[in-house]
Amino acid sequence: MSLWFSENYADGVVFSIKVNKQLASVKSEFQQIDVYDSDDLGRILVIDDYLMLTEKDEFIYHEMLVHVPMAVHPKVEQILVIGAGDGGIVRELTRYDYVKKIDLVEIDEMVIKVCREFFPQIASKFDDARVNIHIQDGLEYVKYCQNQYDLIIVDSTDPVGPGEALFTEDFYRNCYKALKDDGIMVNQHESPFYPIDVAGMKKAHKKIYRVFDISEVYQAHIPTYASGHWLFGFASKKYHPTRDFNADRWNSLGIKTKYYNTDLHIGAFALPNYVKELLKEAENEV
């Protein structure tokens, strides 16, 4: 017998991972959560049939969503993380000594429970004293926040199911309001290649561009996500992601990373022409 997890990148494009066994299968109030073990990619987390992470390459996504804004803002102390129930974002954030408070808002407590049990190297810092877990809808939580955070990280699923609310203009406006005057928001921004991901990318960019003073997009090589070319949004009230970036300051912190470095920080914002054109199309729809 041979058991495969398959994900469609398009109607006629499929990525498949051979799995040894299913370690967990939980139907939560919000979604279907599955954990599989594989030889080639380690354990994998699947939500509503979409691959969320693999042990082999999760460091790329988590490092890029955390260290890029942390290397731009001179002193992030108050942080709001939306989604991120697997714990990877929190793990990276707790490496900064000067961070004072991390509010993690996850709608589905079951994701945290499953990841604590099956991904202990990822869900490793939930018990850090600075971390406050709020089991709540991120959209609701952020409504009541004002001028409070230095950094908001939106670690959403794709814009379907519970993740969809995190791609609305209302949500981004509330994030803007929740940030201090020099605050930064970064978000999972989909991908520029397969049509369904391009639609998500443009949807997010159009709205963030409308709400924030500075709205740039950066990229990383994430092998197990569709096309391997994944994007993140960097939205800000004050700091530009490359012009206001101080490589020496970040390097002096001595944080050891497997993907991120300060040369790559600049390179991540150097997008291919075809991606810049897609983003420009989204901006012109405004």
Add this chain to the structure above:
Amino acid sequence: MSLWFSENYADGVVFSIKVNKQLASVKSEFQQIDVYDSDDLGRILVIDDYLMLTEKDEFIYHEMLVHVPMAVHPKVEQILVIGAGDGGIVRELTRYDYVKKIDLVEIDEMVIKVCREFFPQIASKFDDARVNIHIQDGLEYVKYCQNQYDLIIVDSTDPVGPGEALFTEDFYRNCYKALKDDGIMVNQHESPFYPIDVAGMKKAHKKIYRVFDISEVYQAHIPTYASGHWLFGFASKKYHPTRDFNADRWNSLGIKTKYYNTDLHIGAFALPNYVKELLKEAENEV
């Protein structure tokens, strides 16, 4: 009925493309050449069951293998291209008016024939007066060249089958000899993620590093290649790929590209830490 082309990235990782029909299937003296049509990625070229290119993303590979060295060397006039029977490299090279001669050495005439027929937008410049096609083993051809080329482009298949000879130290030494004193060699350099590609990457890097004065590696997002994170080698006798790079000169040429731009040129050489470590391991084997 549903027909799929599948490629294994690892024993338990498969990438599959739904194809409408097979347009060509030719067994040449050297290899099996197949052409399929697909809805999502256009026509695709397959050699010995490995995906060589798709119409949808071939521009990325071809632009990155051509425009990066062309933007570093101030005046490439004499060029040797090894492999590249699909014509994509030649198409990009002929966009430079100042190029005087392009020697294309392809071992398998059948690849050229098939691509002329089924990929007319890629094999579009074989009839340019500056192009000389040599149906010959690249390894043999380059043995008899000395101090002759400004640029050598090694557009090899993977290091198995006929492509294997293009990953030997002998071959790289002959390329070195075939180049002028300020010559550049670029090559298809495999990928840093799945083990079989990592082996090819290290094999190539170790040898090129041993032969050339300057040996750097750069990257691109190529969605239909394994992991989407593809590498290229930049080896040179004199010019450093970023320090000797003149963005203004290249931009003044007015060449319109879909992927490459001069900011991305710098970014392409900013590799993730884990890739730098793998390359360092290969260098230390020397």
